[in-house]
Amino acid sequence: DIQMTQSPFSLSASVGDRVTITCRASQSIRNHLNWYQQKPGKAPEVLISAASNLQYGVPSRFSGSGSGTDFSLTITSLQPEDFATYYCQQSYDVPYTFGQGSKLEIK
Amino acid sequence: EVQLVESGGALVQPGGSLRLSCAASGFTLTNYYMHWVRQAPGKGLEWVSRIKGDGGSINYADSVKGRFTVSRDNAKNTLYLRMNTLRVEDTAVYYCARDPDFGGYSDFDFWGQGTLVTVSS
Numbered sequence: 001d002i003q004m005t006q007s008p009f010s011l012s013a014s015v016g017d018r019v020t021i022t023c024r025a026s027q028s029i030r031n032h033l034n035w036y037q038q039k040p041g042k043a044p045e046v047l048i049s050a051a052s053n054l055q056y057g058v059p060s061r062f063s064g065s066g067s068g069t070d071f072s073l074t075i076t077s078l079q080p081e082d083f084a085t086y087y088c089q090q091s092y093d094v095p096y097t098f099g100q101g102s103k104l105e106i107k
Numbered sequence: 108e109v110q111l112v113e114s115g116g117a118l119v120q121p122g123g124s125l126r127l128s129c130a131a132s133g134f135t136l137t138n139y140y141m142h143w144v145r146q147a148p149g150k151g152l153e154w155v156s157r158i159k160g161d162g163g164s165i166n167y168a169d170s171v172k173g174r175f176t177v178s179r180d181n182a183k184n185t186l187y188l189r190m191n192t193l194r195v196e197d198t199a200v201y202y203c204a205r206d207p208d209f210g211g212y213s214d215f216d217f218w219g220q221g222t223l224v225t226v227s228s
Contacts, residue, residue, distance in 0.1 A: 001169075032212060032213070034213075034214045034215070036152075036215070038152075043202055043218035043219065043220060043221055044152065044202075044215070044218060045218070046214050046215055046216055049212060049214035050212045050214075055214075055216070087151065087152055089152075089154075089214075089215075091212065091213035091214060094154075094157060094166040095154050095166070095168050095169075096142070096154045096157070096213065097154060098151060098152040098153070098154065099151075100151050101151045101152070
């Protein structure tokens with residue numbers, strides 16, 4: 001199975017800050033990497049697919065990059081609604097493994 | 108409007124069985140891959156199973172292989188997850204999710220609200 005390792009596990013930031021979350025795959029997954037946002041008590045929502053494709057309706061302050069084994073999610077100018085948990089997921093091969101999650105909290 | 112509505116979650120004893128349902132509307136199940144994903148209380152997301160639109164390919168996580176079975180009723184446009192020999196560690200919120208598999212790329216673009224399965228004596 002492909003292992004996905006996210007960092008940091010948790011981070012605190014202020015409204016208006018820029019933050020970056022990284023995700024590393026245990027083997028090359030080309031660009032088959034998705035990012036999800038999950039708020040407490042809610043289902044996850046896809047933000048970015050294929051490493052860098054912003055989903056329809058997702059604000060442009062979210063961006064993704066990377067290929068092979070190293071990926072990142074960047075949020076510029078944090079808004080109050082962005083405080084949530086973020087997961088990366090590889091969709092290169094089943095089982096479609098997720099990272100352990102990165103919890104973004106308000107400082 | 109695309110909607111996925113799960114049901115069937117319950118409290119069940121270890122060794123018991125349960126069937127979860129995921130009723131789809133606004134699209135046809137046979138045109139998409141569909142997945143089950145679970146989340147144990149306070150934990151991260153774990154992929155469970157996948158069924159191809161034409162039913163020709165089914166995959167399971169090792170943790171549930173041989174105990175869980177994914178199926179679909181095309182007439183009802185409903186996805187199912189039959190769970191047998193349940194263990195305490197199967198306790199989780201179970202989500203169904205749609206995967207358009209567009210251009211060979213998979214992502215889960217719509218999710219249900221989840222249904223809670225609790226395995227406890």
